[in-house]
Amino acid sequence: MGTTPVRAYLLAVGAAVLALAAGCVLFPETVYDGFVWHYFWGPVQADANSALCAVREGAGTTYLYSQSECAAAAEPVAEPGYTLVSEVGYVVVLLVALSGVILLLRKLNIARDTDFFLALVPFFFFGGALRTVEDADDAMAEAALFPYPWNTLLISPVIYFTVFAVALAAVVGCVRLARNGRFDGFYRPLLVVGVALNVVTVGYLFALSLTPGTPVDFYPQVLVATLALTAAATAATWYATKRWAAWVHEGTGIAGLVVICAHALDGAANVVGLNWMAALVGDAGLAPAPPGVGGNLVPKHPVNAAIVDFSQSVFPPVLLSTLGDAWPFLLVKLVAATAVVAIFEREMFEESPRYAVLLLIAVTAVGMGPGTRDMLRATFGV
Template structure:
């Protein structure tokens, strides 16, 4: 982006803003001129339709003549004409979200550079509570979507459903960051990271308190299975600790660049992996209700491949989700290996934010799955 900006004689931030506006104009213009092809067939089908279906607790949503209908029967969904949107993700939507994430990260880098913050590693750890908050906030919608009188209804509940919830959490985090920087500039605090951590912990504790209340209040939508929480956290810490010990002992160069950040990244993805293993295979064995259902294409693919490859006698003992944990640990380790000291020196703000994003795509869904299983929703 900077090289292109230099050739055009335009500031990188202005070039980024112009590119974003051009993309939005093309998307909005295409939706207005070719509504069925662009909006119904792409925007709604892969992005907004799944959110609507999820928010209305429907099996699927269909788009007919410019209107949306919700179906609550699997057979009717299978027989419906495209476009049909199901709750959850598709490969197309996940690629789209990755593109949006990278564009957003570039914009935040420009903001941090303007504010002259974020070049040290303390920002990564300061944002950690907000990653937990994002996963916990998603469970609030799961709780309020239970078969009782909903506290948060459509369309307000779309703010708590992926991918809209990412914008919700981003807005809360950005406001907290700006407020913390303001407090530092006014000399109310010595470092902006202190109030930033405080705000993150406050919103996280508030969210967890609501989830706990939903589980203990008489007639509430949730239950409470503390054994699930203990098993997931213990399993994630043990598996991540083993990987980290092996790296420190046999391949210290892998984590030489990231240091403690690398350990947190691997642990965050271990939480995601173990939460899937426990939630999809071991809920019944732990006396915590029925097993969950995988919602991400990668999860479903790994489960399907494992189930079709291993003998039934082996699956009865191991379950069919454990390869997902292995994939998460290997992928996180490879990512950590890519971040050496030179990357931190060349672009510190972008590197820190990219690591936060990498942590978030593991620990965020992992926190949601862990809390869903813990509170039985």
């Protein structure tokens, strides 16, 4: 009896996991402390405990809350956020996970068109909203809804697996109900579930903002500014490509618009959060702006920080004082999203429809998830 694709996939993934586990057991300081913990689990622990960094000491972890202590600590030291090593690692995990999901979707015999992708759009937003709940929990301290270690489920990149599990449960449940005759198709019920999750999550944040004594505020002007900039950037990109490079959208259609909008949101949220917060919130005479430089937020990803540093070193002060230093990130996101959309030729959907749809999902999630989180984080002041 030959090896089936599912069996081959499980054997390959299982062998890789066992090899990594064996390395952690046989060479704990090198493999676990110096690689797994340093680049992947340590940043999550530091973030979950609101520490500036975490230090691996023997079999335990120490959390530090001052820059001087972190600078003086002996390696391995992990700081919240991503590094180039961790981002490459997560890309590898994403590709492996996509392969497994394709096998699952084949078994369920679904996801052969972009309607499935569109039905999942609310779940991309839900991921960012759920991450903002963890941000609010950090500010709530003892009253946190998800205390440590449960809050690690809501911290990047673990939250991607959390949202994936929720979405997978929703997909399987809606497919089963539809095939049992409860619904006429599963796309609409799946869409409703995603919208309902967002109503609950964002509703919880809004309720906190209305509760006296909580550190959660509500700045509608930030939300409006982010959505307006997102809409303008998306419309401009869509119009320009439709007019001068219509071939870009031949394979994706309306799904391509969603991809561009997702990354426009990520870029716009960075511009508003990093450059406009002080003006939008501070000048309004409302509660103090979230912590950052001059009332603005600070970049959390290496790419964001690198682009901001590049802007500050290249552009003249008069331009920086007028437009800020984060707007090139928005341009980069729009160009990258357009380039990705152009890759999805019509033949890709004809030859490998499930793989194409899953790539659309992955590309959109890595834009809309962080973008939603940054937008809501600034909107609710957390």
